[in-house]
Amino acid sequence: MSGEGVRERIERSWPELSPVERQIAQLLLDRADDDLAAWTTTELADAAGASKASVSRFVRRLGFGSFAQARTAARSLRARGVPTGGLPATPAGPAALHVEHDTANLVRTADALARVDLQACARLVARARRVLVLGWRNSFPVALHLREQLLQARPDVALGPQPGQTVAEEFADLGPRDAVVLVAFRRRTPHAAAAVRLAHAQAVPLVLFTDPAAGPTAAPVAHRFEVPVDGPGAFDSYAAAMTAAAVLAEGVLAARGSAGRDRVHAVGRAHRDLGELESP
Incomplete structure (x- = not known):
C-alpha cells in the first residue's frame, strides 16, 4: 500500500x-x-x-x-515521476504555465551543462568507433531523437532497445574504443543500472543523461548530464532533455570537423536521391 x-x-x-x-x-x-x-x-x-x-x-x-x-x-x-495531480489553476492558462516552467528548466539545464566538460564528451562520441544509444520507457523518445541527430554527424550509431529487441547483441562487441550514451530519466527500469555495470565491466566509456534526483550510478561513468524533467502538473516535461540532446549532437558535429560536414552533405544527397523529404 x-x-x-x-x-x-x-x-x-x-x-x-x-x-x-x-x-x-x-x-x-x-x-x-x-x-x-x-x-x-x-x-x-x-x-x-x-x-x-x-x-x-x-x-x-x-x-x-x-x-x-x-x-x-x-x-x-x-x-519519482509518478503522475499525481493536475495543473494548478492560473489566469494565464495551462499553456503559459508549461512555457514558464519549461523556460525555468532550460535555464537550470544551461547551468548544469556549464559545469561539465561538454567538449570532452562531444569528442568522445565523435571519435568512438561505434556508439550505442540506450533508453527505456519515457527516456526512449529522447534516445531516439539523439540517435537521429548523431547520425547526421557520424556513422555507426545504434539505438536500443528496438521493439522486440534485447540489447545484449548490441553490447557484446563493444569495447574501450566505443561509447554508450544512456538516457535514463526518472522512473528508471533496472536495465539502466545493468547497462552502466556492463559498460564498466567491458571498459566502454559511458555518457549518462539523467535527472537531478537520480542517485549514484551503479559504476563510474565518463560523463554525467543532469537535466530537470519535472513538469508543472501531473506529467514530466522533456523539453529541456531534448535541448540537451541537441547540444550534445551539435558538439559532436563540431568535433567531427570536415568529416562531419561531409557526412551532412552525403546524407542530404541520399535524401534527395531517395525522395524521402519534401522539397522546401
Missing part, C-alpha cells in the same frame, strides 16, 4: 468513507488533483466544505498516520 497514490487509496476505501469524507475525496477526484502535497489541511477543508478534523480523519482512513505523512508520501511519489 505504501506505493499507492491517493486516488488508488480513495477508490479502495470508498465504501468505508463517511459522507463528509466522500466530499473531500470527490473534490480530489473531480479536480484530477490527488497530489496532497499541493494542499494544506485548512485549504483542503475549506475547499471541500469540511472541518480540519474531518480532513484528518479522512487521511487516516486512507491509511496515513497524519496529513503531514500524506503530503510526504505524495511528494515522494511525485519525485
Whole structure:
C-alpha cells in the first residue's frame, strides 16, 4: 500500500468513507488533483466544505498516520515521476504555465551543462568507433531523437532497445574504443543500472543523461548530464532533455570537423536521391 497514490487509496476505501469524507475525496477526484502535497489541511477543508478534523480523519482512513505523512508520501511519489495531480489553476492558462516552467528548466539545464566538460564528451562520441544509444520507457523518445541527430554527424550509431529487441547483441562487441550514451530519466527500469555495470565491466566509456534526483550510478561513468524533467502538473516535461540532446549532437558535429560536414552533405544527397523529404 505504501506505493499507492491517493486516488488508488480513495477508490479502495470508498465504501468505508463517511459522507463528509466522500466530499473531500470527490473534490480530489473531480479536480484530477490527488497530489496532497499541493494542499494544506485548512485549504483542503475549506475547499471541500469540511472541518480540519474531518480532513484528518479522512487521511487516516486512507491509511496515513497524519496529513503531514500524506503530503510526504505524495511528494515522494511525485519525485519519482509518478503522475499525481493536475495543473494548478492560473489566469494565464495551462499553456503559459508549461512555457514558464519549461523556460525555468532550460535555464537550470544551461547551468548544469556549464559545469561539465561538454567538449570532452562531444569528442568522445565523435571519435568512438561505434556508439550505442540506450533508453527505456519515457527516456526512449529522447534516445531516439539523439540517435537521429548523431547520425547526421557520424556513422555507426545504434539505438536500443528496438521493439522486440534485447540489447545484449548490441553490447557484446563493444569495447574501450566505443561509447554508450544512456538516457535514463526518472522512473528508471533496472536495465539502466545493468547497462552502466556492463559498460564498466567491458571498459566502454559511458555518457549518462539523467535527472537531478537520480542517485549514484551503479559504476563510474565518463560523463554525467543532469537535466530537470519535472513538469508543472501531473506529467514530466522533456523539453529541456531534448535541448540537451541537441547540444550534445551539435558538439559532436563540431568535433567531427570536415568529416562531419561531409557526412551532412552525403546524407542530404541520399535524401534527395531517395525522395524521402519534401522539397522546401
